[in-house]
Amino acid sequence: MSGDSGNPALLSNADATKPNKNQPFVPRITELRMLNLGYIRSSACRFSHFITSHSSSSPSSCFGFSPKQTITSALRSQMGSFSTLSRSSSRLLFRQLFENESFTYTYLLADISHPDKPALLIDPVDRAVDRDLNLVRELGLKLIYAMNTHVHADHITGTGLIKRKVPGVKSVISKASGSKADVFVEHGDKISFGNLFLEVRATPGHTVGCVTYVTGDGPDQPQPRMAFTGDALLVRGCGRTDFQGGSSEQLYKSVHSHIFTLPKETLVYPGHDYKGFTVTTVGEEMLYNPRLTKDEVFFLEQLIFENLNLPYPDMIDVALPANKVCGLQD
Amino acid sequence: MSGDSGNPALLSNADATKPNKNQPFVPRITELRMLNLGYIRSSACRFSHFITSHSSSSPSSCFGFSPKQTITSALRSQMGSFSTLSRSSSRLLFRQLFENESFTYTYLLADISHPDKPALLIDPVDRAVDRDLNLVRELGLKLIYAMNTHVHADHITGTGLIKRKVPGVKSVISKASGSKADVFVEHGDKISFGNLFLEVRATPGHTVGCVTYVTGDGPDQPQPRMAFTGDALLVRGCGRTDFQGGSSEQLYKSVHSHIFTLPKETLVYPGHDYKGFTVTTVGEEMLYNPRLTKDEVFFLEQLIFENLNLPYPDMIDVALPANKVCGLQD
Numbered sequence: 331m332s333g334d335s336g337n338p339a340l341l342s343n344a345d346a347t348k349p350n351k352n353q354p355f356v357p358r359i360t361e362l363r364m365l366n367l368g369y370i371r372s373s374a375c376r377f378s379h380f381i382t383s384h385s386s387s388s389p390s391s392c393f394g395f396s397p398k399q400t401i402t403s404a405l406r407s408q409m410g411s412f413s414t415l416s417r418s419s420s421r422l423l424f425r426q427l428f429e430n431e432s433f434t435y436t437y438l439l440a441d442i443s444h445p446d447k448p449a450l451l452i453d454p455v456d457r458a459v460d461r462d463l464n465l466v467r468e469l470g471l472k473l474i475y476a477m478n479t480h481v482h483a484d485h486i487t488g489t490g491l492i493k494r495k496v497p498g499v500k501s502v503i504s505k506a507s508g509s510k511a512d513v514f515v516e517h518g519d520k521i522s523f524g525n526l527f528l529e530v531r532a533t534p535g536h537t538v539g540c541v542t543y544v545t546g547d548g549p550d551q552p553q554p555r556m557a558f559t560g561d562a563l564l565v566r567g568c569g570r571t572d573f574q575g576g577s578s579e580q581l582y583k584s585v586h587s588h589i590f591t592l593p594k595e596t597l598v599y600p601g602h603d604y605k606g607f608t609v610t611t612v613g614e615e616m617l618y619n620p621r622l623t624k625d626e627v628f629f630l631e632q633l634i635f636e637n638l639n640l641p642y643p644d645m646i647d648v649a650l651p652a653n654k655v656c657g658l659q660d
Numbered sequence: 661m662s663g664d665s666g667n668p669a670l671l672s673n674a675d676a677t678k679p680n681k682n683q684p685f686v687p688r689i690t691e692l693r694m695l696n697l698g699y700i701r702s703s704a705c706r707f708s709h710f711i712t713s714h715s716s717s718s719p720s721s722c723f724g725f726s727p728k729q730t731i732t733s734a735l736r737s738q739m740g741s742f743s744t745l746s747r748s749s750s751r752l753l754f755r756q757l758f759e760n761e762s763f764t765y766t767y768l769l770a771d772i773s774h775p776d777k778p779a780l781l782i783d784p785v786d787r788a789v790d791r792d793l794n795l796v797r798e799l800g801l802k803l804i805y806a807m808n809t810h811v812h813a814d815h816i817t818g819t820g821l822i823k824r825k826v827p828g829v830k831s832v833i834s835k836a837s838g839s840k841a842d843v844f845v846e847h848g849d850k851i852s853f854g855n856l857f858l859e860v861r862a863t864p865g866h867t868v869g870c871v872t873y874v875t876g877d878g879p880d881q882p883q884p885r886m887a888f889t890g891d892a893l894l895v896r897g898c899g900r901t902d903f904q905g906g907s908s909e910q911l912y913k914s915v916h917s918h919i920f921t922l923p924k925e926t927l928v929y930p931g932h933d934y935k936g937f938t939v940t941t942v943g944e945e946m947l948y949n950p951r952l953t954k955d956e957v958f959f960l961e962q963l964i965f966e967n968l969n970l971p972y973p974d975m976i977d978v979a980l981p982a983n984k985v986c987g988l989q990d
Contacts, residue, residue, distance in 0.1 A: 609755065
C-alpha cells in the first residue's frame with residue numbers, strides 16, 4: 331500500500347501489519363455446513379447455547395481479566411450500544427479497512443459472542459492481506475470465509491493468498507460469476523458465522539455475477555441492517571456497466587429491487603469510495619444518488635453517455651484472469 | 661482531493677460534493693453557552709424536553725413521511741442498535757470522512773433526536789470542506805462547531821473556510837494551542853450539541869495544545885464511548901514529538917492518564933491512518949500499541965531514535981502559520 335511509507339508528521343509502526351511467525355494463526359473450522367450444491371444455508375440459531383454460556387461469564391471482567399478477555403470485552407458492541415440489549419444477543423465485531431491504491435474497502439465481521447469468534451472478510455485486497463490477517467489474529471478471531479462481492483477489475487483479490495496463509499478458510503463468490511471458489515452462493519442463500527448471518531442478494535449489472543451481502547433480519551441480528559454492496563451501489567454513485575457482462579438495465583433493476591427495498595436506515599457499505607466517504611444509508615441514496623434517483627430511461631441514457639467517456643480500466647487485463655482463480659494464477 | 665478524479669472502473673458523481681447555491685445552508689445557533697472565560701460548560705440535559713417532544717412524534721413515519729423525515733429516520737441509530745433503547749435516549753449520527761492527500765480523518769457528529777439536529781465537525785481539512793458541508797446539508801443537520809484536536813502540521817484546517825461559508829459556526833481549539841478560535845477549551849470542559857456532549861481531555865505531547873474529545877459518560881450518551889484522539893494516539897502508533905512544543909514524556913503521561921484510563925471498549929478514532937485502519941479500541945492499544953505498551957524509559961528512548969530518523973514535515977512551514985488562524989491568513 332502506498333501509505334505504508336508513512337507520513338513524516340507521525341510515527342506509525344511498520345511492523346504492525348506483519349503476522350507474528352511465532353504465533354501461527356490456524357483457525358479451526360466448525361461453522362461450515364455445505365449442502366450438496368455447495369451453498370451455505372445455516373441456521374442462525376444453532377449456536378445459541380454457546381452465547382448463553384459465554385454471556386454468563388462476562389461479569390468476571392469486573393474483577394480482573396486475561397489479555398484475551400480484555401480484547402473480547404473491548405470488542406463487544408462495535409456497532410454501538412448493542413451491548414445494552416439482552417445478554418443473549420449476538421455481538422457483531424465490525425471493522426472497515428481501506429486499501430488506498432485501488433480505493434477499495436474490505437470488511438471484517440465476526441460474532442464475538444460465539445466461543446470460536448468466527449469471522450469473515452468481504453473483498454480483501456492482495457496487497458493488504460498481511461494487514462488484515464494480523465488484525466484477525468490480534469482480535470482473537472477465527473477466520474472462516476474470504477468472500478468477494480464480484481470479480482473485480484481494478485485490483486487483485488486477496489482470497490487466494492488468505493487461503494494459502496490460513497489453511498481451512500473457504501473462499502466464497504457468486505455462482506453466476508463463473509469464477510473459482512470453494513463455496514458458490516446464489517440469491518436467497520444465507521452465510522452463517524456463529525449466531526450471525528449474511529443474506530445473499532443478487533445485484534447484477536456492474537458485472538453479471540455481482541451480489542450484495544446483507545446482515546440478517548431478526549431479533550438477534552445487528553440493527554440497523556448493513557448492506558455490503560460491492561460496486562452495485564456506491565455513495566452517490568454506482569459501478570460502470572460496460573465490461574464483464576455489465577448491463578445498465580440490470581443494474582437499475584438490481585438496486586431498485588434488492589437494495590432500495592431494504593429498510594431506509596440500512597447502512598450501505600460500498601466496495602470503493604474516491605472522495606473519503608465511508609458509509610451511506612439506503613434512505614440517503616434513494617434521495618441523493620445522482621443516477622439511481624432518476625427514472626429508468628434517464629438512467630440508461632446517462633450510463634451510456636458516462637460509460638463512453640470512461641477510459642479502459644487500467645488493471646482489467648491483469649485483474650480479471652487473476653480474480654477468476656482467487657487472485658492466484660498457476 | 662486526489663481521489664476526485666475518480667477511477668475508470670466506476671462511476672462517481674463529481675457534482676455531489678458541491679453545495680447547492682440555490683439552497684444556502686444557514687444554521688441557527690441555539691446551542692452555544694459561553695462562560696466568561698470563553699469555555700463551553702453546557703449541561704447535557706437541558707434540551708431533554710425537545711427530545712421528548714420529538715420522540716412522541718416519530719410514529720408518524722409509519723404512515724408516510726416527507727423527504728426530511730425519511731432521512732431523519734434513516735440516520736437514527738447510526739451507532740448500531742441505539743434505536744432499541746428507550747425512546748427518550750439521544751441519538752448520535754456519526755460519520756467518518758477521509759482526506760486522502762494528508763491521510764486525515766474528519767468526524768461528523770450530530771444529535772438527530774434534537775429538533776435542530778445540531779452537529780459538529782472534528783478536524784476538517786480545507787480541501788474537503790465542500791464535501792463535508794454538502795453532506796451536512798443533505799443530512800439536514802445544523803452545524804454549530806468546527807473543532808480541531810490540535811494545530812496540524814501536515815494539512816490546513818478547514819475551520820476558517822467553514823466559518824466563511826456557514827455564518828454562525830464557531831471554531832473550537834484548546835486554549836493551550838495558542839491559536840485563534842471562537843471558543844477555547846481546557847481539560848474537563850464539556851462541549852454540548854443537543855442532548856449529547858463531548859468531554860475535553862488534555863493530551864499534550866505531540867503538540868503542546870493537543871486535546872482528545874470523548875463522548876459523554878451517562879445513560880443517554882452513546883455506548884461504547886468514542887475518543888477522538890487526534891495524533892496523540894493512533895492505531896498502533898502515536899504522533900511524533902519533535903515539533904510544536906512536543907514532549908515524549910508528556911505524550912506518554914497523556915495517553916496513560918487520560919486515554920488508557922477510559923473503558924477498554926472505548927472506540928478510538930485517530931486523526932490519521934496510513935494503513936487503512938479506521939478505528940481501534942482502548943483495550944486493543946493497551947495490548948498492541950508498539951510504543952505505548954512499553955515502559956516509559958523505553959518509550960522515551962524509542963521516540964528519540966524515531967524522531968531523529970523522520971524527515972522535516974513537508975507542509976509544516978505553510979500549515980502552522982495558517983492553522984494558527986483557522987487556516988485563513990489575511
